[in-house]
Amino acid sequence: MTLVVAHRGSSAHAPENTFAAYELALxxxxxxxxxxxxxxxxxxxxxxxxxxxxRTTSGSGAVATLSMDEIRKADAGARFGDGQFAGQGxxxxxxxxxxxxxxxxxxLAVEIKARAAxxxxxxxLRGSRVRAAGAVSVISFDEVAINEAxxxxxxxxxxLLLVPSDRFERGLTYAVEHHHPAVLPWDGDLGLDPAPLLQxxxxxxxxxxxxxxxxxxxMQQLSALGLxxxxxxxxxxxxxxLGR
Ligand code: G3P
Ligand code: CA
Numbered sequence: 448m449t450l451v452v453a454h455r456g457s458s459a460h461a462p463e464n465t466f467a468a469y470e471l472a473l474x475x476x477x478x479x480x481x482x483x484x485x486x487x488x489x490x491x492x493x494x495x496x497x498x499x500x501x502r503t504t505s506g507s508g509a510v511a512t513l514s515m516d517e518i519r520k521a522d523a524g525a526r527f528g529d530g531q532f533a534g535q536g537x538x539x540x541x542x543x544x545x546x547x548x549x550x551x552x553x554x555l556a557v558e559i560k561a562r563a564a565x566x567x568x569x570x571x572l573r574g575s576r577v578r579a580a581g582a583v584s585v586i587s588f589d590e591v592a593i594n595e596a597x598x599x600x601x602x603x604x605x606x607l608l609l610v611p612s613d614r615f616e617r618g619l620t621y622a623v624e625h626h627h628p629a630v631l632p633w634d635g636d637l638g639l640d641p642a643p644l645l646q647x648x649x650x651x652x653x654x655x656x657x658x659x660x661x662x663x664x665x666m667q668q669l670s671a672l673g674l675x676x677x678x679x680x681x682x683x684x685x686x687x688x689l690g691r
Contacts, residue, residue, distance in 0.1 A: 449669060450676035451685040452556055453477035454659050455496060459680040462527035463503060464494050465537045469545070476691050477682035479554030479582070484542050486564040491515040492542035492571060495523075496560070502526065504539065511561065515541060542568065546575045554582035556656075556678070558608070562592045569599040578603075586631055594625055606631045606656065615644050622653050629654040629675070634665065645672055663688035 456468025457475050469480055483496040493510050500506035500513075506521025518539050524532030542557065549555060555577050559568055568585065577583045586606040587593040597605045606629030609618040615632050622630040630648065634657040637644055648655045656676035660666055666688040669677055679685050 449674050449689070450478040450554065450656075451476070451666075451682050451689070451691075452479045452481050452554070452656070452676050452678045453682045454481050454678040454680050455483065456480060457680070457682055459661070460683070462524045462532050462537055464496060464540070465523045465532075466540060466548070467524065467532060467535070467537055469548075472682050473550065473553065475682035476686040477553070479556060479676070480545075480549070481556040481558060481678050482542075482545065483558045483560050484564050484568055485510040485561045486567060487515045487518060488512055489514040489516075490567065492564060492567050493518055494540045494542055494545060498560070500539075505533075511563070542571050546571060546577060549577055551576060551580065552582075553577075554584075556584050556586055556606075556676075559585060559587040559589065559592045559596065562589060562595070565592050565595045566599060569596055569603065572603070573600065584629060586629070590621070590625075593627060597626055601626070604628050604654075606654070608658070609633065609636065611635060616647070619648055619651060619653060623651050628652075629656055631656045631658065633658060634660050634669075634677070637669075641669065641674070642672055645674060649673075660685075 453472030455463035457471035461468040461471045482494045484492045487493050504521035504523045505525035523539050524537035572578045584604040585596045588608040605627045607627050609632045611633040618630045654675035658678040660677040
């Protein structure tokens with residue numbers, strides 16, 4: 448069964464990478480959550496997509512130059528939609544907070560956005576319930592970062608994200624050579640008929656997960672082809688499309 452992974456939570460409906468978006472993703476029957484991590488100035492793992500607070504919160508400045516206490520002062524609901532989540536106490540979470548909260552049976556894809564965050568991320572996952580359940584993957588566009596994660600914990604499910612237009616076959620070869628179980632292309636690069644690429648990946652023993660799929664017909668096509676996982680902003684759409 449294809450895994451439906453909520454991209455930064457149910458980010459079409461609630462502020463990305465907040466507990467509001469994660470809780471909604473569970474209501475929308477997502478199998479797993481995807482989130483992004485950066486390292487703060489005081490060595491904590493902030494769950495936020497951008498290098499800075501500016502786009503998604505009421506705060507400003509680079510995550511790497513701020514302490515987690517400083518980051519927590521920002522309203523992580525302030526910039527979503529017409530402000531309906533502003534003032535509700537939404538904050539930038541830490542990875543350990545999410546790990547502690549994550550219900551059993553829900554998977555997690557942790558995207559490392561900054562190389563500096565690799566050791567702390569691997570350490571945070573070690574001993575976590577989701578790791579013990581075999582339901583976590585660590586993913587990154589950064590080959591150095593994902594290779595380091597693998598070296599620090601070879602049993603981790605690691606996945607290489609491919610930027611749009613990066614050749615799938617290149618990524619596949621790289622994943623095999625560097626022992627990453629998963630390769631994660633942009634959906635557009637799988638083409639109108641992803642079957643041959645998926646079959647090649649299967650023959651090489653690699654999982655394929657793609658990002659970001661919001662179209663219900665494409666969800667149905669990918670699911671029928673046995674894709675491992677796709678990331679979506681709208682797991683509610685996936686639930687309906689896949690008849691969950
Ligand atoms: O899961 C992959 C996807 O999250 C990668 O893109 O920019 O949303 O982090 P981005
Ligand atoms: Ca991401």
